[in-house]
Structure formats: C-alpha cells, structure tokens
Amino acid sequence: MKLIPLFIILPLGAAFLLSLSGKRKGAFCDIFSNAITLLLFIISLITLYNTNTQILPLIYKVGGWAPPIGIPLVVDSLTAFMLLIVNFISFMINLYSVNYMEKFTAKSKFYTLFLLMVGGMNGVVISGDIFNLFVFFELASIASYALVAFGSRAEEMEASFKYMAMSAMGSLFILLGIVFLYSNASTLNMAHLSEVISNQGINKTVIFSSILFILGFGIKSAIVPFHAWLADAHPAAPAPISAMLSGILIKSLGIYSLCRIFYNVLGVTTSFLSLLMFLGAVSIIVGGLLALGQSDLKRMLAYSSISQVGYIILGLGIGTPMAILGALFHLFNHSIFKSLLFLNSGAVEYATGTRDLEKLGGLREKMPITANTSLIASMGISGIPPFNGFFSKLLIIFACIKSGYIGYGIWAIIGSVLTISYFMKFQKSAFFGPAPKELESTREVPFLMQTSMVILSIVCIFSGVIILPKFGNYFTEPAKNVLAQGKDYKDMILKVTNEK
Amino acid sequence: MKAKNNSDNKGMSLIVKTVTRIFVGLILLYGIYIVLHGHVSPGGGFAGGFIIALSYILFMLAFGKEEILKRIPERMISILESLGVIMFLVIALLGFSGGYFFYNWLPKGMPFKLLSAGTIPISNVALALLEVSLGLFGIFLVLVLLKFAPKKDLEKDEE
Known part of the structure; x- marks a missing residue:
C-alpha cells in the first residue's frame, strides 16, 4: 500500500x-x-x-x-x-x-x-x-x-x-x-x-x-x-x-x-469493437507488407511493431475473455521479444557501424551471443511452437474462429506467415552466409549488453509457460478479468473508496 | 537588476534601456506578488513564474544576452531548476510524516491570510521562483543562444 x-x-x-x-x-x-x-x-x-x-x-x-x-x-x-x-x-x-x-x-x-x-x-x-x-x-x-x-x-x-x-x-x-x-x-x-x-x-x-x-x-x-x-x-x-x-x-x-x-x-459498444477489429487486421497486413520491403534493419523492426500491435488490437476488438487473454499475453510477449530485437539491432550497429541488411552478413561466428539471442527472439515473434509468441497468436486466432470471425482469423494467419518471411530475411542476411570484407574484424559487444540480451532471451524462451493456468493465474488471468468485467470496475473502486 | 552603461552598442536603444530599467523591477515584483498570494487569490506558481520569466526575458532583450548571463550563468539555471523540482518533491515527501504523499502537514491557519494553507505557498515558491521562471527562461535562452547546425551524416562518418 x-x-x-x-x-x-x-x-x-x-x-x-x-x-x-x-x-x-x-x-x-x-x-x-x-x-x-x-x-x-x-x-x-x-x-x-x-x-x-x-x-x-x-x-x-x-x-x-x-x-x-x-x-x-x-x-x-x-x-x-x-x-x-x-x-x-x-x-x-x-x-x-x-x-x-x-x-x-x-x-x-x-x-x-x-x-x-x-x-x-x-x-x-x-x-x-x-x-x-x-x-x-x-x-x-x-x-x-x-x-x-x-x-x-x-x-x-x-x-x-x-x-x-x-x-x-x-x-x-x-x-x-x-x-x-x-x-x-x-x-x-x-x-x-x-x-x-x-x-x-x-x-x-x-x-x-x-x-x-x-x-x-x-x-x-x-x-x-x-x-x-x-x-x-x-x-x-x-x-x-x-x-x-x-x-x-x-x-x-x-x-x-x-x-x-x-x-x-x-x-465498449459493438461498433467500437468492430472498428478495433478492422483496424487491427489492417495493421497486421499493412505493417507486415511494409516490413517485408525494408533493407534498414531498425525500420524493418519498426514496421513489424505495427504489425504485432495489430494482433493485440485485433484480440481486444474481438472482446471475448479468451481473445482479451490472448491480446494481453501477446502484449507481454511482444514487449519482451521486440525490445530484445531492437537491442540486437543496436548490438549489430555497435559492432559493425551499419544496419543496412545488404551490407551485413556472416555475423554468426563473430557475434555468437547476438546471433543466438536474435534467433530466439525471431522465432518467438514468428510464432514457432515452443516459444511464447506461438501461444499468444494461437489464442487470438482461436478466439477469432470461436466467435465466428473466420475472415479475421485468416488475415491473422497470413500476417503470421509474413512475419516469418521477413524475420527469415533478417536472419539470413545478417547472421548467415559469407561475411563481407569490411566486417572481418567485428567483435562481440561488451559484457553488460550481452547480459541484458541473454536475460531477455531466457524470458522469451520460458514465458510460454504463462499459457498454463498454474502460472497464468497469477499474471495474465487476473489482468484479463479486469478488462472482462467491463464497467463493474467502478463498483470495485467505489466499494474500496466508500469503505474508508 | 541594473546595467552599468547605456551607451554601448549591445542591446537596444537608450529609450528602451531606460524604460526597461524602470519597469523590470516592477514586473519582477509583481511576479513575486502573484506567487506569494497564489493560495489566496487568482494566480499561483505557474502564472507567477511565467511573469518572473518575462522580466528576465525583457531584461535580456533590452540589454543583450551578455548582461543577463553575467548575472545568471547557464550552468546556474540548470542547477537551480533541478533544485526547484527536488525542493517540490521534498515538500511532497515530507507529507509522509502525516501518512500520505503530498499530505499538507503544516498548520493551515486562517483562510485568506497570507500565512495560511500549510505547504501550498512553499510549493508555489519552489515551483515558481526556481522551476517555471528559470525553466521558461532556459528554453528562451536555448532558442536564442544555440547556433545549432545539425551535423551531416557524412561528417559523422569522417569523424
């Protein structure tokens, strides 16, 4: 207190x-x-x-x-x-x-x-x-x-x-x-x-x-x-x-x-919810398509943020408890892996001086920690099964289908495919393949930068367990209940204020 | 605030300097009045602080920036501004002695008297004299002083 x-x-x-x-x-x-x-x-x-x-x-x-x-x-x-x-x-x-x-x-x-x-x-x-x-x-x-x-x-x-x-x-x-x-x-x-x-x-x-x-x-x-x-x-x-x-x-x-x-x-009203759903679906697709065409690493990640925020908005727009849970879970996941990816892009820029994907390449041997943490984050954001992003997207898409919005569910799946494709492009052109001559003297970034990237990637791997009720009941579930109770919020607050 | 010589080329004409010399003190005084009576009449920390900042700015426009920077150096502005915020925060923190953050722990006194309303006049002073007046003046100074050309990307690469 x-x-x-x-x-x-x-x-x-x-x-x-x-x-x-x-x-x-x-x-x-x-x-x-x-x-x-x-x-x-x-x-x-x-x-x-x-x-x-x-x-x-x-x-x-x-x-x-x-x-x-x-x-x-x-x-x-x-x-x-x-x-x-x-x-x-x-x-x-x-x-x-x-x-x-x-x-x-x-x-x-x-x-x-x-x-x-x-x-x-x-x-x-x-x-x-x-x-x-x-x-x-x-x-x-x-x-x-x-x-x-x-x-x-x-x-x-x-x-x-x-x-x-x-x-x-x-x-x-x-x-x-x-x-x-x-x-x-x-x-x-x-x-x-x-x-x-x-x-x-x-x-x-x-x-x-x-x-x-x-x-x-x-x-x-x-x-x-x-x-x-x-x-x-x-x-x-x-x-x-x-x-x-x-x-x-x-x-x-x-x-x-x-x-x-x-x-x-x-x-909330139905018109507001359908507006949110529409805006969310548009964000998923437009953000994803724009991200696909970028060669600047950070600009690509920025467009990817628009696309992922679209998922959260879509989930909130559906408005069923399951969708809200998915949206909040995706909010948590996105804040973990997107900040990790931006930190990775910062590490790449710190070590090589550029973030143009066409000038990068072969950094996997030179910067193993950055490469591996960014691989984990990329898999998380693209929704590869054991990672956290998979479960939250799954919840949102399930909720779409369950409430009868099959069209929106399909858009969300297409958005997920787009996400995988631009993150594959990022991984391939930055960390795999032959290294250009200018980058041969590249070294791994300092210790504290490594530490924070490693901690975030560990959270990224293990936060998938929040989907289990045993863990989710302390974290996402009560938060979802606050939104799902809607206007009963005022009764709760007024009850506390009137007591004292 | 008095400038020593009117005859040098810096600043504006003799007429402006003379009028400013008469009025700048009055404006400052009026600002301080608004601040100190913030809890009993319209006005308060922000409005009063703004008037005080205007008096500094008027002085600077009339006599040139060298004169004012001799009296209040830039470093001092930044330090006093931070101190103002910290003073405000300390007043709020002292409220914990009464159990709550921002609790008004001083005796309240009679309404409409100058010495009343507990911590509010002190907060007004911290806010106005240090934070708002110097903050706004600092913004003005930065707009005037900073001859700032953004570095081109090429130059950065050469460095």
Missing part, C-alpha cells in the same frame, strides 16, 4: 538528482540509475504479489484526500501486470545503455530523460484520474521526443520533429476528449466518471469524445492509419530508446490507456 507512490517518486526524484550531477563522467550515473530501475522492478514484483493476495484493488489517496476531490492512485491486476512489464523492460534497457551510450556525450542527460520517461509511463498506468493520466502521458511523450533526437544528426532531428508533430496532435485530441467528458460529467475521477456516464446513458458528447480518444490513443499505439511517425522515430532513436518506444511506450501510453478508458470507463 505504502509502496504505490514510489513508482512515481523514485524515477522523478532520481531524474532530477542526475541532472544536478551535470556532465560528469564516471560510474556514478550508471550505478545510480540502474539501482533505481532495479528497485522499481522489485517493487513492481511486490505489487504483483499484493494484488494477487487481495480481491479488491489497492487505492492510494494522494495527500489524504478522498477520491472525487483528490487524485487516487489505483493498482488493480491490470495495472500490476503493466507495471511489471514497464519496469522489467526498462531495467533491462538501462543495463544495456551503460555500454551502448558510451559513444554519446552527456550520458547523465540521457539517464535524466530516460527516468522521466519511465516515471511518466508508471504514472499513466497507475493513475486513477483521467486528467492525471493525461499529464503523465505528456511527461512520457515529451521525454521521448528529446530522446529520439538524442544523436542530434539531421535525420534524427527530422524524425523527432515528425514524431512530435503527430504525437502532439494526438495529445490535443485526448485533451479535447477529456474536456468534453468533464463538461458532461463534472468529474475527472475514472470510477465516478464511469458511474455518471452509466447513469445518464450514452449521449452525443460521450460518442464524440470516444472518437477523439480513438484518434489520440491510436496515434500513440501506431495503429495503421496513424502509424507514419513510428517508422521514422524508431530507426532514428538510439537502440535502447527504440526498444523503449516499441517495447513499452506504445503499449502503456497507447494500448493500456485505450483499454482502460474504453473497457472500464466508457464501456
């Missing part, structure tokens, strides 16, 4: 302490920021344990004010699930950045922005107040604009500007949606908002703000008509930041907020 505000205090406090330390080089910044992210990871594990031992969600009243007036921090199973993903991935990426960011100047500034972004994402996930969600949303977004431009070359500036322009539009849509909801319901607390809306019924204001939310969060989660920023921002950012953006930022800011607001606050 007392631990909940630490998710916000620790990263924000640490960020500004690090910015005080100036441009000083040395181990202090590395150790300090890694210690903070490790601590956050441990606290998120404890929080997951706490939510599993309790039926009702945990609520923290900031400043001691009761919810309709004050801002509550709410931790239910879905929040704990997201917190664990965010903090685990950010710890791994922070470990990786210790060596990778050596070639950039001003490492302490990197850590400052990095921790601000982590704080923002934690805040989005943990907030029980819709406007506070927006504030943290902006905090994470603004930190990520600066991080995309961190290399400060022309191409990176351009990508960051494009990202900023599109994302700012998205944020404005969300703010406008919140304004309309507030004018309608006179409260910003999510549970109370939900109660007011279900009492007065769905009117035009609510429908209009739903459309604004779909636009805004759609831009953030890079669903297909809104995906243009992602393909530029990901290749331009330093590899750890690409991994952050793709691994957790689009999920916590985009998908989580979308689910929370639609499933738990506004309530």
